[in-house]
Amino acid sequence: MIIRNKRMRKGFGLLIIFILLAAGAEGQQAGNARLASYQDTLASLGKKIMTSSFSPERIEANYQFIKILVEALQEPDSYSFGFDSVKNMRILYADDNSFRIMSWYVDRGNSSQRFYGAIQMNEPELKLFGLVDHASEFHRPEDTVSSYESWYGAYYYRIIPVKAGEQKYHVLLGWSGGSPAVSRRVIDVLHFRQGKPVFGMPVFHTKEGVKNRILFQYSSKASMMLDYLPEKKTIIFDHLVPFSEGQKGNYEFYGPDLSYDGFALQNGQWHLTEDLELQNDRNNLDKFFNDPEKMRDAPASKLPEDN
Numbered sequence: 001m002i003i004r005n006k007r008m009r010k011g012f013g014l015l016i017i018f019i020l021l022a023a024g025a026e027g028q029q030a031g032n033a034r035l036a037s038y039q040d041t042l043a044s045l046g047k048k049i050m051t052s053s054f055s056p057e058r059i060e061a062n063y064q065f066i067k068i069l070v071e072a073l074q075e076p077d078s079y080s081f082g083f084d085s086v087k088n089m090r091i092l093y094a095d096d097n098s099f100r101i102m103s104w105y106v107d108r109g110n111s112s113q114r115f116y117g118a119i120q121m122n123e124p125e126l127k128l129f130g131l132v133d134h135a136s137e138f139h140r141p142e143d144t145v146s147s148y149e150s151w152y153g154a155y156y157y158r159i160i161p162v163k164a165g166e167q168k169y170h171v172l173l174g175w176s177g178g179s180p181a182v183s184r185r186v187i188d189v190l191h192f193r194q195g196k197p198v199f200g201m202p203v204f205h206t207k208e209g210v211k212n213r214i215l216f217q218y219s220s221k222a223s224m225m226l227d228y229l230p231e232k233k234t235i236i237f238d239h240l241v242p243f244s245e246g247q248k249g250n251y252e253f254y255g256p257d258l259s260y261d262g263f264a265l266q267n268g269q270w271h272l273t274e275d276l277e278l279q280n281d282r283n284n285l286d287k288f289f290n291d292p293e294k295m296r297d298a299p300a301s302k303l304p305e306d307n
Contacts, residue, residue, distance in 0.1 A: 035081045038072035046088035046104070055109040062106045066116065069102075070128070079122050094170060095161040098122055101190070103131070103156045105177065111220070113177035115153025119190075119197050129197050135176065141186075142211040145200035152176070152199060152213065154186050160228050160235070162203075164268025169201055171235070171270075173226055176215070181252040185226045187214040187235060187263070204263060205271045214263075216240060222255035233265040236276060 045068065048061040072078060079100070083091065089104040103117035117131035133153025138144055141152055154174030162169050169191035176184040189201040189212070200212035218224050218240050226237040238256035247253035260278050263270035 032081070035072060035075055035078060038068060038075070039081075039083050039085055041068050042072070042083065042086045042089075046086050049104070049106055050088045055107070058106055059108065062116065065104075069118070073118075073120060073128055074126055078126070079120055090156060092156055092159040092172075094159070101156065101159070101172070103154065103174070105133075105153070105155050111178065111180040115151075115155060115177065117151070117153070117156075119148065141215050142213055145198060145202075145212050148197040148199065152186065152188060154188065158228055160230075162265065162268060167268050169203075171228075173228065173235070178217075178220055181220055182217050183220045183222075183224070185216045185224055185237075187226070189213065203269050205269060207272065217251035218254040218256075219243075219252055224256060225260075229262075232262075234273070234276070235263040235270065236260055236278065237262065239274070 042065060045061045045065040049058050049065060052058045052061065072081075072083075075081075083089065089102055091100055091102045093100045099119055099121045101117060101119050103115060105113045105115045107113055115131075115133040115135075119129040119131065121127040129148045131148060131151045131153070134146075134150045135141070135152045137150065138146075138152055144152075146152060154172070154176040156172045156174040158173040160171040160173070162171060169189050172186075172188045172190055174186050174188065176186045178184045187204070188199055189203060191198055191201060202210045202212050204211040204214050206214075216224060216226065216237065224238050224240065226235070228235050237260065239259045239261045240254045241257045242248045242250065243253045243255065260276045261272065261274045262276050264273050
């Protein structure tokens with residue numbers, strides 16, 4: 001068909017644009033509906049992971065959770081979908097929105113957890129890196145740099161961007177499980193090498209030397225504060241000490257002594273500073289959950305921002 005009249009050609013062009021826009025909007029609505037359906041399934045499975053009193057049921061629910069999550073992320077525009085009702089999974093975004101990292105865990109019984117996660121890049125085609133906990137294989141976690149395939153598992157609740165010159169990386173604060181007697185928290189580093197995620201970087205200056213990540217271990221009966229003060233560019237945390245001199249090195253008997261230490265950022269490196277003076281009340285800082293068993297009665301994960 002040849003359209004000779006200019007007004008008719010213009011009207012026909014506008015009609016084509018309108019049809020394409022309508023088709024695009026309809027396709028986006030259909031995609032959002034599919035993602036919402038996936039979200040409902042994930043929320044149900046996530047609740048079972050957190051609340052079921054039967055560990056094989058929690059483990060099986062997690063297998064299904066991973067399968068459904070991968071299917072959901074294969075949907076177009078999945079990156080912009082927040083999965084807000086999936087309460088067992090925490091999602092943190094890079095400051096430049098270049099990627100997001102998801103993490104969750106499964107209680108395998110007897111206060112033993114295994115962590116899972118994924119890094120999704122913000123690209124038109126799905127680029128996804130799966131994370132499975134290999135912490136038990138780390139003999140010296142603070143001295144180790146690892147690929148995403150050998151992840152020191154954690155449930156992350158804060159991401160901190162760092163840029164110094166051409167160097168750019170992200171610091172992650174997380175809870176990394178423990179045992180009936182000992183709990184752990186971790187400060188880790190995420191950066192990319194040849195487009196692939198790498199964890200750990202020699203940027204933490206301590207009294208024992210430079211470390212690739214920082215691991216805290218303390219009594220599971222205690223509660224530890226680990227957070228970030230952006231206005232001071234300092235990661236702050238409780239100073240942990242043994243309850244008595246004879247218990248030194250036995251982390252089952254470690255806890256806060258009501259003083260605070262921190263890592264201050266200087267030229268892309270983090271330097272230990274002891275005996276920090278904080279004006280904030282401890283109750284306002286100590287916000288992250290300590291005992292995962294308590295989470296089973298409250299599947300909406302307790303995090304710093306939630307209190």
